[in-house]
Amino acid sequence: MNPRTRHALEFVLDNLVWFMLLFVLVVFSIFIPNYFQLGIFANIIEASSVLGVMSIGLALVIIAGHMDLSVESVAALSAMAVGILFCSSGIGMGVQLHPEWLMVPVSLLLALAVGGLIGAFNGYLVVKVKMSAFIITLASYIWVRGLVLVISGGRSAQDLAPAIRWFGIQRLIGLPLTAWIAIACFVVFSLIMAKTPFGRHLVMIGGNETATFRAGIRVNRNLIIAFVLAGAIAGLAGWLLAIRTSGASANLGTGFLFNAFAAVVIGGVSLKGGVGTLPGVYAGVLLLSAINTAINLMGLPANFTLVIHGLLVLAAVLLDAFKQTIRQRLA
Amino acid sequence: MKRILLAVFGILALAFATLTPAFAQSKGVVYYMVPTLLDEFQTGSVSALELFLKQTGYEMKTLNADNKTDAQQSQMNDVIALKPAAIILAAVDFNALKPSIEAARAAGIPVVEFDRQITSTPSDFTSVAGTVEIGYVAADQAEKLLKAKNGSVKGKVLQVLGDPGDPYTLDIQKGFEEKMKAFPDVKIISLPAMQWEASNAGTIVADQMLANPDIDLIFSHAAHLSVAAVASLEAAGKKPGDVMLMSSNGAPVGLDLIRKGWLNVEVEQPLYAQAAAVAMFMDKVVKKQEIKPGEYDVLGLKSTVTKETWGPNIKIPGAAITKENVDNPAFWGNQKPPTDTVKSVE
Numbered sequence: 143m144n145p146r147t148r149h150a151l152e153f154v155l156d157n158l159v160w161f162m163l164l165f166v167l168v169v170f171s172i173f174i175p176n177y178f179q180l181g182i183f184a185n186i187i188e189a190s191s192v193l194g195v196m197s198i199g200l201a202l203v204i205i206a207g208h209m210d211l212s213v214e215s216v217a218a219l220s221a222m223a224v225g226i227l228f229c230s231s232g233i234g235m236g237v238q239l240h241p242e243w244l245m246v247p248v249s250l251l252l253a254l255a256v257g258g259l260i261g262a263f264n265g266y267l268v269v270k271v272k273m274s275a276f277i278i279t280l281a282s283y284i285w286v287r288g289l290v291l292v293i294s295g296g297r298s299a300q301d302l303a304p305a306i307r308w309f310g311i312q313r314l315i316g317l318p319l320t321a322w323i324a325i326a327c328f329v330v331f332s333l334i335m336a337k338t339p340f341g342r343h344l345v346m347i348g349g350n351e352t353a354t355f356r357a358g359i360r361v362n363r364n365l366i367i368a369f370v371l372a373g374a375i376a377g378l379a380g381w382l383l384a385i386r387t388s389g390a391s392a393n394l395g396t397g398f399l400f401n402a403f404a405a406v407v408i409g410g411v412s413l414k415g416g417v418g419t420l421p422g423v424y425a426g427v428l429l430l431s432a433i434n435t436a437i438n439l440m441g442l443p444a445n446f447t448l449v450i451h452g453l454l455v456l457a458a459v460l461l462d463a464f465k466q467t468i469r470q471r472l473a
Numbered sequence: 474m475k476r477i478l479l480a481v482f483g484i485l486a487l488a489f490a491t492l493t494p495a496f497a498q499s500k501g502v503v504y505y506m507v508p509t510l511l512d513e514f515q516t517g518s519v520s521a522l523e524l525f526l527k528q529t530g531y532e533m534k535t536l537n538a539d540n541k542t543d544a545q546q547s548q549m550n551d552v553i554a555l556k557p558a559a560i561i562l563a564a565v566d567f568n569a570l571k572p573s574i575e576a577a578r579a580a581g582i583p584v585v586e587f588d589r590q591i592t593s594t595p596s597d598f599t600s601v602a603g604t605v606e607i608g609y610v611a612a613d614q615a616e617k618l619l620k621a622k623n624g625s626v627k628g629k630v631l632q633v634l635g636d637p638g639d640p641y642t643l644d645i646q647k648g649f650e651e652k653m654k655a656f657p658d659v660k661i662i663s664l665p666a667m668q669w670e671a672s673n674a675g676t677i678v679a680d681q682m683l684a685n686p687d688i689d690l691i692f693s694h695a696a697h698l699s700v701a702a703v704a705s706l707e708a709a710g711k712k713p714g715d716v717m718l719m720s721s722n723g724a725p726v727g728l729d730l731i732r733k734g735w736l737n738v739e740v741e742q743p744l745y746a747q748a749a750a751v752a753m754f755m756d757k758v759v760k761k762q763e764i765k766p767g768e769y770d771v772l773g774l775k776s777t778v779t780k781e782t783w784g785p786n787i788k789i790p791g792a793a794i795t796k797e798n799v800d801n802p803a804f805w806g807n808q809k810p811p812t813d814t815v816k817s818v819e
Contacts, residue, residue, distance in 0.1 A: 175684070176683065176684035176685070177684075179683060181683040182680065182683050182684070185676070185679050185680055185683060188679070189676045189679070189680075192672065231725075231726065231729045232725055232726050232729070291510055291511065295516060296510045296511065296512065296513060296515065296516030297513050297516060297725070298513060298697050298700070298724075298725075298726050300700050300726045300729060301729070307704075310704065310707075310708055311707060311708050318708060383672060386672055386675060386701075386704060387671045387672050387675055387700060387701040387704050388700060388701075388703070388704040388707070389700060389726075391511075391512070391513075391671055391697045391700075391726075392510070392511045392512070393509075393511035393512065393668065393669055393670055393671075394670065394671055394672065395670065395672070396511075396668040396669075396670045397667055397668045397670060397673075434676065435676075435680050438664055438676065438677050438680040438681065438684075439680055439681075439684045441662050441663070441664065448637075448667070
């Protein structure tokens with residue numbers, strides 16, 4: 143194989159998930175009526191904003207060789223906290239701040255703080271107390287959702303303050319601002335992962351924690367930061383979720399965890415840690431959103447939706463495994 | 474580590490001490506097996522049943538199955554061992570709980586079905602609005618709305634179901650589509666909002682409004698799904714009244730949407746009446762006395778008790794809530810529980 147072919151092949155393998163996304167979009171556009179239109183593509187990006195942001199935090203922890211199963215519940219708790227304070231109907235307290243725009247940073251900080259605190263709690267138990275991340279974050283997944291139920295009493299908050307809801311309504315180049323926030327998050331965290339010592343250290347820790355420690359890198363500190371970031375980013379996802387649905391209900395975000403995992407895996411992040419990039423994760427999120435949109439537009443019988451969804455995800459993961467085989471042959 | 478464990482156990486002990494109610498004299502303890510507490514109807518059903526059963530002399534304890542059939546089966550087994558005065562069951566899965574109902578009744582514990590009718594095995598009493606019937610009422614309202622808009626009953630309806638694994642939503646769909654068959658010019662697009670999650674409903678509406686911009690009416694199977702539908706419509710630049718909306722269950726958020734002009738109709742599940750009926754007949758259920766068929770007044774609603782193959786069944790009609798009657802305090806969505814005391818049926 144000549145170097146040029148090899149280089150081209152490696153480029154395709156490195157960005158396989160983007161090619162899969164392109165392929166899927168083309169196929170759906172050809173075969174599904176009404177799929178090929180700018181509005182639908184904008185919907186795909188918009189619908190993926192919450193899941194996308196949530197996947198960033200999850201990906202950081204997985205790349206660092208750990209697990210955070212709590213992100214879905216953390217997002218729900220943040221959304222509910224924002225909903226209770228800044229919604230005016232249902233259980234919303236309708237808190238008003240003057241000037242009105244202050245509600246945006248305050249609600250955002252609240253969501254980030256809620257998420258960050260739970261992330262710090264998870265990180266402390268995993269890193270300092272040396273407990274299994276799987277178990278600790280599974281427990282958090284359960285108790286945090288329970289806390290949502292406790293503080294909401296099972297009721298919902300509705301009618302989010304217009305100053306915050308503005309992000310879900312205003313559009314920039316055809317996309318709602320919530321989608322731009324998600325895109326900005328991917329750009330910022332991709333740069334952090336690729337260009338900063340913190341990002342590189344996370345990859346190294348995920349690859350081999352002991353070797354990284356022996357190389358003099360502060361493994362514990364980096365891991366705790368990763369957990370805090372995962373929590374805070376999940377909080378941001380919750381903030382976006384509240385904006386998107388103009389409030390919060392007790393079951394908000396249910397099922398997002400598994401979709402986030404699917405997106406991260408499809409995006410090429412290894413569950414063993416040490417491998418993966420955030421642009422790949424974003425492509426994974428968009429791919430899932432494109433599939434969901436296709437299912438919505440095809441109007442398939444409700445019972446088949448999950449089967450089709452699962453099979454398409456399986457196909458994507460199998461393709462990823464095939465990619466690894468080819469890569470090994472190239473090496 | 475030791476300190477953390479001590480702190481955790483301390484908090485748990487304090488929580489148990491605070492949350493465990495003092496023993497009260499009553500006619501007995503009734504267990505309510507609620508399918509989930511993640512929606513407002515179910516949460517409301519707990520407080521309504523508790524209120525009315527207290528008025529008729531019973532203490533109620535609630536167990537939440539978190540929408541898991543196996544969890545509810547285990548809970549049933551545990552409760553049977555506790556030998557309560559009765560079990561009120563709102564089943565996660567209508568058929569899977571059949572053996573548990575039979576086991577409870579074999580152990581001498583009467584079982585009352587609440588909200589979700591189980592016809593495959595006898596029970597001691599059933600109080601339902603009728604999920605299929607909610608679909609019928611919704612179809613009647615859809616007929617009126619489409620006729621008013623298009624001159625005749627024609628057009629396109631987007632039906633946003635709840636989770637496709639939940640018989641509750643499937644029954645509403647069955648009733649709705651069964652009645653709408655009479656109108657061949659109405660096209661119904663049905664899509665599920667997985668796990669009853671609001672943002673899933675929002676995505677469906679956003680996609681469908683692009684693929685089928687001529688949708689006349691959106692029918693969501695729960696009010697909280699309509700909230701997300703409205704958010705999507707708003708994001709698409711729609712104003713109240715641009716697209717007709719309808720939902721079912723009568724939750725507070727649905728009533729708010731009616732007041733704001735977004736929602737045309739909310740088909741109510743008569744939560745208070747359903748719960749009051751259980752309390753009214755609880756003495757007869759516990760004493761295993763005959764429940765006579767006929768008309769009964771339940772919180773001012775004319776309700777009918779019939780003798781079915783699965784036992785005595787009270788059906789309380791669901792009402793259509795519109796802008797005209799939205800403030801009626803009888804609707805549970807207005808969160809004003811009846812002040813009149815419920816009395817046991819003699």
